[in-house]
Amino acid sequence: MKSLQDTLYNWLTIKVVVDERPDDSAAVDTEKMFYDMLVEDQGIQNIEVTTDAVMYYVHYDLDGERKSNRFPRELIEVMLNQINESPERYANYPE
Structure with missing residues (x-):
């Protein structure tokens, strides 16, 4: 199982892409x-993301406690930036 930190990072990275390309x-x-x-x-x-x-x-809530993690924007937005810089390499495949 991946660590919570890794899973949050991966989720947030792709969530930023989805927010831009729903x-x-x-x-x-x-x-x-x-x-x-x-x-x-x-x-x-x-x-919740801010x-x-x-x-x-x-x-987020975990085991009855409110917790949080933080991630630098430059790390989270790297995938979105790559897509925006070379859109021809990242075809958008709607269902």
Whole structure:
């Protein structure tokens, strides 16, 4: 099983892509897979994301406590930036 930190990172990275490309079925399916891992495997609930100029913050409930992790924007947005810089390499495949 992946660590919670790794799963949150992977989920947030693809969630940022889905937020920008909601009709990309591959991205949507991947985001759902990581979200399900967070809920079913890691046991977290009530996931919320906030951001500022430097960081993304993921807030969630785990074992009755409110917790959070933070990730630098430059790491989370790397995939989205690659897609935007070379859109011809990342075809959008709607269902």
